Amino acid sequence: MTSATPTPGTRPSANSLVGLVLIIAFVIAALAFVDSALEKAEQADLETQAQRAHVDGTRLIQQGKIEQGIESLRKSHVLERSNTLYELDLIDSLIAAKKTTEAEPLMSEILLREPDDGHANLSAARLMLQNGKTVDAISYYHRAIYGDWPENAPAHRVSARMELVHVLAAEGRNKELLAELLPLEEEAKTNMAIQSALGHLFLVAGSPSRAAATYQTIIDQDPESADAHAGLGEVELELGQYGNAHTAFLAALRYKPQDAAIRRQLDLSNTLTELDPTPRRLTSGEKYGRSIRILQLAYDDLSACLSKHPGTPSPETTQLLSAAHDTLKAKPPSNATNELSERVLGIAEKTWKARVATCGAGFSPQQEPLRLIIEKLAQ
Amino acid sequence: MAKLSLRSKLLNWTGFRNPEDQVSIVLSIVIGVIVGLTVVAFILLTGRLATRMYPPGGAAWRRVLVPIVGTLVSGYLLFRYFPNARGSGIPQTKFALFIQDGYISLRTVLGKFVACSISLASGIALGREGPSVQIGAGIASVLGRRFGLSKANVKALLPVGSAAALAAAFNTPIAAVLFSLEEILGDLHAPVLASVVLSSATSWMVLHLILGDQPLFHVPAYRLVNPLEFGIYAILGVIGGVASVCFVKLLLKLRIWFRQLPASTVWLQPTAGGLLMGIFGLSMPEVLGVGYDYVDRVLTGDFPIKIVALLAVMKLIATPACYSSGNAGGIFGPSLFIGAMIGGTIGSIAHSLLPGLTANPGAYALVGMGTAFAGIVRTPLTSVIMIFEMTRDYSIIVPLMISNLISFFISQQLQREPIYEALALQEGVYLPTGESREELAGIPVGNVMRTGVDLLSTDADVASAKQRFEKEKVHSWPAGDHNYLRGVIRSHDIETAQPPPTALRDLIKSHTDYPYVHPDHPVSYALERMGATGVDVVPVVSRANIHEMYGIVTLSGILATYGVPEGAAATK
Numbered sequence: 019m020t021s022a023t024p025t026p027g028t029r030p031s032a033n034s035l036v037g038l039v040l041i042i043a044f045v046i047a048a049l050a051f052v053d054s055a056l057e058k059a060e061q062a063d064l065e066t067q068a069q070r071a072h073v074d075g076t077r078l079i080q081q082g083k084i085e086q087g088i089e090s091l092r093k094s095h096v097l098e099r100s101n102t103l104y105e106l107d108l109i110d111s112l113i114a115a116k117k118t119t120e121a122e123p124l125m126s127e128i129l130l131r132e133p134d135d136g137h138a139n140l141s142a143a144r145l146m147l148q149n150g151k152t153v154d155a156i157s158y159y160h161r162a163i164y165g166d167w168p169e170n171a172p173a174h175r176v177s178a179r180m181e182l183v184h185v186l187a188a189e190g191r192n193k194e195l196l197a198e199l200l201p202l203e204e205e206a207k208t209n210m211a212i213q214s215a216l217g218h219l220f221l222v223a224g225s226p227s228r229a230a231a232t233y234q235t236i237i238d239q240d241p242e243s244a245d246a247h248a249g250l251g252e253v254e255l256e257l258g259q260y261g262n263a264h265t266a267f268l269a270a271l272r273y274k275p276q277d278a279a280i281r282r283q284l285d286l287s288n289t290l291t292e293l294d295p296t297p298r299r300l301t302s303g304e305k306y307g308r309s310i311r312i313l314q315l316a317y318d319d320l321s322a323c324l325s326k327h328p329g330t331p332s333p334e335t336t337q338l339l340s341a342a343h344d345t346l347k348a349k350p351p352s353n354a355t356n357e358l359s360e361r362v363l364g365i366a367e368k369t370w371k372a373r374v375a376t377c378g379a380g381f382s383p384q385q386e387p388l389r390l391i392i393e394k395l396a397q
Numbered sequence: 398m399a400k401l402s403l404r405s406k407l408l409n410w411t412g413f414r415n416p417e418d419q420v421s422i423v424l425s426i427v428i429g430v431i432v433g434l435t436v437v438a439f440i441l442l443t444g445r446l447a448t449r450m451y452p453p454g455g456a457a458w459r460r461v462l463v464p465i466v467g468t469l470v471s472g473y474l475l476f477r478y479f480p481n482a483r484g485s486g487i488p489q490t491k492f493a494l495f496i497q498d499g500y501i502s503l504r505t506v507l508g509k510f511v512a513c514s515i516s517l518a519s520g521i522a523l524g525r526e527g528p529s530v531q532i533g534a535g536i537a538s539v540l541g542r543r544f545g546l547s548k549a550n551v552k553a554l555l556p557v558g559s560a561a562a563l564a565a566a567f568n569t570p571i572a573a574v575l576f577s578l579e580e581i582l583g584d585l586h587a588p589v590l591a592s593v594v595l596s597s598a599t600s601w602m603v604l605h606l607i608l609g610d611q612p613l614f615h616v617p618a619y620r621l622v623n624p625l626e627f628g629i630y631a632i633l634g635v636i637g638g639v640a641s642v643c644f645v646k647l648l649l650k651l652r653i654w655f656r657q658l659p660a661s662t663v664w665l666q667p668t669a670g671g672l673l674m675g676i677f678g679l680s681m682p683e684v685l686g687v688g689y690d691y692v693d694r695v696l697t698g699d700f701p702i703k704i705v706a707l708l709a710v711m712k713l714i715a716t717p718a719c720y721s722s723g724n725a726g727g728i729f730g731p732s733l734f735i736g737a738m739i740g741g742t743i744g745s746i747a748h749s750l751l752p753g754l755t756a757n758p759g760a761y762a763l764v765g766m767g768t769a770f771a772g773i774v775r776t777p778l779t780s781v782i783m784i785f786e787m788t789r790d791y792s793i794i795v796p797l798m799i800s801n802l803i804s805f806f807i808s809q810q811l812q813r814e815p816i817y818e819a820l821a822l823q824e825g826v827y828l829p830t831g832e833s834r835e836e837l838a839g840i841p842v843g844n845v846m847r848t849g850v851d852l853l854s855t856d857a858d859v860a861s862a863k864q865r866f867e868k869e870k871v872h873s874w875p876a877g878d879h880n881y882l883r884g885v886i887r888s889h890d891i892e893t894a895q896p897p898p899t900a901l902r903d904l905i906k907s908h909t910d911y912p913y914v915h916p917d918h919p920v921s922y923a924l925e926r927m928g929a930t931g932v933d934v935v936p937v938v939s940r941a942n943i944h945e946m947y948g949i950v951t952l953s954g955i956l957a958t959y960g961v962p963e964g965a966a967a968t969k
Contacts, residue, residue: 038543042427049434053607056441063448096693099611119757120699123617 467519479508527727740765
């Protein structure tokens with residue numbers, strides 16, 4: 019093309035027509051080349067800027083500067099919209115900052131684009147959880163576990179499942195929790211952190227025997243693991259094996275002598291061992307003595323509860339208090355029988371139930387031994 | 398029955414019997430490719446230059462200096478080398494279409510590309526879409542002429558190039574077709590529809606091949622939360638319409654003011670726009686450039702209301718100043734920006750007052766974009782489709798239509814002349830308006846016009862006029878001096894004038910109030926003019942200058958066109 023002005027309507031000759039077509043082809047090729055070069059340069063620039071913004075955003079969020087971090091991540095997403103990682107990190111930070119209104123449309127967009135992406139589904143699960151939609155969240159967690167993870171898929175799947183089991187534990191969905199924990203057992207063999215968490219989670223899921231086995235495996239591998247010993251102690255407490263619990267807490271304290279929590283549990287197991295009326299080795303007199311102590315604790319507890327809740331107690335409660343009082347004041351029999359102990363324990367159980375009915379199921383640490391003993395007796 | 402050749406069969410099948418039609422169709426695709434590639438280069442080059450001008454974390458002085466230097470350089474280039482590349486490009490394309498037989502020079506195309514790249518990269522508040530339209534139309538014009546097409550076919554290629562340019566610039570192929578027909582041609586049923594669609598689609602494909610499938614703006618999926626929102630969208634339409642009128646009036650008034658300045662300052666005038674941008678940019682960097690990044694953010698509802706409102710006001714002042722001072726750049730992009738900011742502001746207020754009943758402010762920003770576009774550019778249909786294509790969000794289309802129509806109506810009531818027609822009028826050019834376009838149907842005057850006729854001199858006496866009437870067998874004739882048309886002399890005026898005139902100039906009452914037609918008017922309109930003014934000869938004049946006569950059209954000539962022999966009318 020030149021700037022000369024051809025007269026309209028003047029047909030170009032065949033030769034000049036060929037020349038014209040060649041010129042046009044050349045112009046198209048040249049423009050395509052220029053465009054491609056410019057686009058590549060532009061793309062490279064944008065990618066560099068986006069990467070920089072992403073690094074900044076991640077760092078700022080790690081430093082606790084959430085708003086600034088989100089701003090940087092937002093920039094990285096705008097600069098490179100096709101980058102799923104940037105978008106997901108932005109979504110995760112928005113969820114963490116409880117900005118679900120902004121996160122939701124981004125989430126829908128990405129799930130529409132990549133419905134099988136593991137990370138996207140995991141983020142969607144977190145978003146659903148924050149919006150109180152637990153059932154949907156569980157569904158997205160499953161999609162995340164079985165979804166596509168471009169790198170290190172097994173670790174990501176285990177991590178997603180661990181997140182799910184914590185959600186299930188918090189929600190009290192014990193059956194579903196147990197179902198999710200079983201596949202994790204295989205992973206736990208090579209991962210001490212998972213193994214350690216599994217022990218506690220099995221206990222929460224209502225499977226203390228699996229929990230005990232898990233802790234025992236850890237102790238076999240690392241005999242000096244205070245956490246494993248303490249975990250085993252908790253399991254034994256749950257199983258009502260207070261003596262074994264005492265031994266386990268004692269071992270835990272040996273490796274973590276300054277740990278106040280372990281010491282507290284050791285004291286508890288000690289109290290329970292001394293209070294427990296069920297061991298076969300006890301004589302009838304010892305069993306009766308422990309039963310009276312249990313009744314005394316229950317009576318004191320109910321009396322304290324009633325004093326804090328003014329109003330006339332029900333006739334049943336009054337009758338129960340009277341029966342307990344009479345039993346406690348009665349002279350200890352010289353030849354206490356097991357039947358007598360069972361009767362005392364029966365009153366203690368009823369007294370405890372009256373206490374729960376009057377004052378609710380909240381307990382102080384001092385009431386913990388009595389609660390555990392009554393629960394064990396109820397079994 | 399004669400056996401048809403393969404070529405004839407093919408031509409019959411395609412319906413393109415005229416070889417020029419075939420060339421036009423092939424050219425539509427070629428235009429689509431070349432314009433698409435050129436506009437992509439324009440977008441990328443402008444973007445890269447802007448990044449160099451304003452590097453991330455750059456010093457504040459850049460925001461003052463760059464617009465000033467940029468407008469100074471582009472202003473000098475426009476003054477010295479490319480005078481036809483000023484402004485938006487839409488009025489210039491219409492001039493070319495209606496006045497210059499579709500002629501746009503390659504120099505203008507190059508000038509527009511270079512000057513706009515510099516000025517837009519420097520951060521002035523103008524857009525790239527209008528210039529792209531002129532570049533596209535220019536490329537189409539150059540190619541049409543090169544291929545030896547007739548004037549009519551070269552003219553027909555201008556909307557083809559415009560559509561290709563807009564499809565690539567906005568990433569909106571359907572809206573580009575509509576805009577070319579609605580605004581450039583003013584006829585939604587134009588016969589060039591096929592070519593326009595073809596070039597638009599081709600250009601859009603080129604854009605996608607190079608830049609990928611990303612809409613211009615990323616909008617979350619909005620929806621109407623409560624029917625009450627229709628009322629708020631109507632308020633947005635009213636405010637958007639009023640703001641559009643303010644924008645247009647300010648731009649036209651400033652343009653008049655700049656045009657009154659001495660001609661020697663023309664090269665320096667664009668710097669006034671650059672200076673204003675420098676001042677604005679120092680305090681508010683977001684106002685620099687076309688600002689699509691910020692529109693994108695407002696569309697997600699992520700911008701403080703105070704900044705959004707301030708940006709709307711600043712852009713409402715900055716764009717008219719930049720445009721009127723003679724910079725090269727368009728008003729499409731800025732009108733979308735202003736609309737988004739107005740919508741974002743109203744949406745934020747509504748959302749804070751009625752949080753449960755209203756959508757995210759971004760939804761209002763989205764509708765606001767269309768509202769301002771409909772109010773400023775006055776193409777309501779294009780604006781609805783354009784917003785839909787830009788955002789690919791269908792759910793908001795009904796509020797968008799309501800708001801757009803209200804804004805369009807208010808703009809029409811408060812500012813009679815559409816912006817491009819008003820700008821053309823300031824240049825002394827009479828572009829066909831919506832109503833007059835309807836008059837253009839039928840045989841054009843240019844087809845029956847008699848050229849090479851002499852004017853009666855205004856110094857001549859009455860006798861020489863009578864001689865001319867007798868010789869030409871007519872009762873009227875145009876008069877003027879040195880090819881400068883001053884009026885039309887009628888035999889009736891000569892006979893009834895008191896006192897009798899000494900020269901023909903005594904019969905000319907006004908320098909503008911005389912009958913005339915333009916070459917694209919239909920002969921029926923010429924007949925109407927003859928009937929209304931009592932003449933049988935009407936001068937055919939330029940749309941750019943009504944004193945420049947191309948020829949005349951006579952009553953007998955028109956009748957002859959329809960096969961009525963001379964004298965038949967009188968006989969009957």
